[in-house]
Amino acid sequence: MSTAPLPIATARRRRSGLVFVRATGPAGITSAVVIGAAMLVAVLGPTLAPETPYLGQLSYSYVGPTAGHPLGFDGQGRDLLSRLLVGARTSMLGPLGVVLICILVGTLLAVSAAWRRGSYDAFVSSGLDVLFAFPGILLAILAATVFGVGLAAATLALAVAYTPYVARVLRGAALRERSQQYVAALEVQGASAVSICLRHLIPNMLPLIVAQATILFGYAMVDLAAISFLGLGVQPPNPDWGVMISENQSGVVQGYPLSALAAGICIVLVVVAFNILGERLYEQAQAERR
């Protein structure tokens, strides 16, 4: 038996994303701010950068902060701050690509499997289970061998590696929604499967999908940075935080850690922000389901 309802709430048009984020508490808000800043930098990087990130003077190699160069120079004598700002682009773009592909394909597979059930579901699930066995970095190395190095191949490889995880989580949620009686009611009304999935199933899964995407971004960023670090992703001289760590390793040993550390800190900050926000959004998504 239920408890009596709360006073009638008139429907707000789909809660704006900001209200949603605000409800995640101070940690969530801070993370959102950090992410927002990172995105801004990713878009405006080249305009913000005081110097060009590509040219440098070797004589300035590992020189510390000076006037006009607040973070100093990297191993090749290039302005560190400028490289960080411009590097944000690929560092954020790659994970974005991974997340977009994963979520799209994952949602498609999850919803279709949950809707059709039976042998189709079994087939898709088994296929995903097989893919599950491959760690992302391994696939990236494979992709590099086959398609050559570069951000595109690495992004694609990671997307393939992550999709089974996303599909599995979303499939559970899709199955739950599928078994709700309002879906059956719509079927009896004669609504098409596609319209039910697009108009009802997926919108009811949206909080979960958003939470998943956010968490995924963080993981993708770390993996892509690692892949670039290994030399299989973004190639030097392109500024990319992962590449920068690799390039400036020698500086750490020589006693000039700032260049490598700065890039590392950027990665950590953004990844942690995505993780925190993602976890908060996930909790909210769970709580929202009554």
Next chain:
Amino acid sequence: MSAARMARHPGAAPFDGGATTSLLEVEDLVVDLPVEGAMRRVLHEGSLSIGAGEAVGLVGESGSGKSMTARAIDRLLPPGAAVGGSIRFDRKSVMALTGAALRRFRGEVAMIFQDPRAHINPVRRIGDFMTEALRSVQNVPDAEAERRAVGLLESVGIQDGRRRLRQYPHELSGGLLQRVMIATALLTQPRLLLADEPTTAVDVTTQAEVMAILDDLRREFRLAMLFITHNLELAAAVCDRTAVMYAGQIVEVRASSRLHDDPLHPYTAALAAARPDIAVTANRLVAIPGRPLSAFEAPPDACAFAARCPHVRDQCLERRPALIELDGGLTRCVRAEELRGHMGSEEAP
């Protein structure tokens, strides 16, 4: 003066069917629960007494507070709940119990729930579940505990007890599992059984069977029972006295035999009238307008049922009525005396 005390005052009419030795005494029980940050009242000054071997029914719709009452008695309220008033079992305060005394109390007061599957560990065998309290709290040796379990399973109509003890919960149907729960509840030889809608989720034929079992066992073990249900007819059929709750308050307590023909509160009459009759096809049912109020929605200075009552007068809106004695029962209706006999009618006298 609280209703329970009034009832025991010499000179007052004896309680309908009430035993002289009160096993459980609840006085002015108040329960607040944290809901979205604020404390919400779910029970308003509830008073009830149950004698040894007596069955008392607690009937109400959603939000009436009936389940909360049982949980408060068994110390099963959710964390953050605030409790006021007193609950006395065997003249000892229940709320003050801790540690070993609390565990012993749990052996004396058993509870069975609506959904047995939600209250039993699915990965352990029935036997482990059943004998757990015996073995851990009362230190009964395994073989003896098992023997008693098989004996009780037989009492609830399960013959091949030894085999059942080795089965897992998912191998039993809902009805069967509920019988196991009853048997488990009785293993510690409790003196009071709290049954929270034990038959709501089972078929009506199974319900009849389960109620018959409870009836038999109660007499055999001289067990007192608080039987919670939304079904007025069921409570009246198996309990000596029935209490009716609305919006977190007890609005009537009456001997079951008299509840149907001579109710003391308009809500009770309305509840009985709203139910379709299996023997007669009515043209339309007498439906109470509006919806049942939850405890926190009850106005503090008027009768909670006033908004829906066909007999409402100005005096009903002056203050929250207290429970008063009438003809051996209790009622919260200020007009009860004059309305007796035509509670169910739609026009006032």
Next chain:
Amino acid sequence: MTESILQIEGLRKEFGDLVAVDDIDVTVREGGSIAIVGESGSGKTTVAKMIVGLERPTAGSIHACGRDRSTPARSTAERRRRGREVQIVFQDPYTSLDPRQTVERTIDEVLRLHHGWDVDRRRARVLELAELVGLDARQLRALPRALSGGQRQRVAIARALAAEPRILILDESVAALDVSIQAQVLNLLADIRDETGISYVLISHDLAVVRQLTEETVVMWRGRVVERGPTARVLDNPQDEYTKRLRASVPRPGWKPRRRAHVGVGEETEER
């Protein structure tokens, strides 16, 4: 002789080895109201699902409004057409509505599915349906979580009626409601039938509700029909042993529950 609006013959459903529905015949005359009574495992819900096309019969035939629906609809257009013939109101008010859609949008969606009307005409119809089931303007704009169980069931009824079906299947539609609310909804259903001439198939385990709402009753047990006849007769003078037991199990003033013999085999796992 009145045309039968729903005709079920030899209906059968097997789930692997389990025979959930075994050779069921049911006929409903136009404007009539029939109850399919049973407890869990009787197969009554499976019958309901087969009528509306949520389950596929293993054998047998179902004819509604003169058209055969024994096999699943081949196209979406066909499913929509069938939706205008038979609709269903489910038991659980808490999952039968999309939690993200207002009441208004929920009903409007159905109208858009079945009629090519413009916005104004649809809005007018939504208001008509709301009034028919006793919902006010505020409730129309509300989300399901702001509504009580009884109110949600009214929405479910309005949604079902939006398709203008000739037959409404009520699958334990009042079982989850409080007694006082149940009475309101039962009165509402009776009123709707008076006003629209719709036919009801009530799936229920509650004999008192069955008495109130239906004229004929079919009693099912373990997939088979064990008794059928006018509701009053079946309840006042049951012939079959199971029906007698069912009738005798209903609490009423003066009733005392009785035990049967010990639990037999076959009461092991749940059957669905």
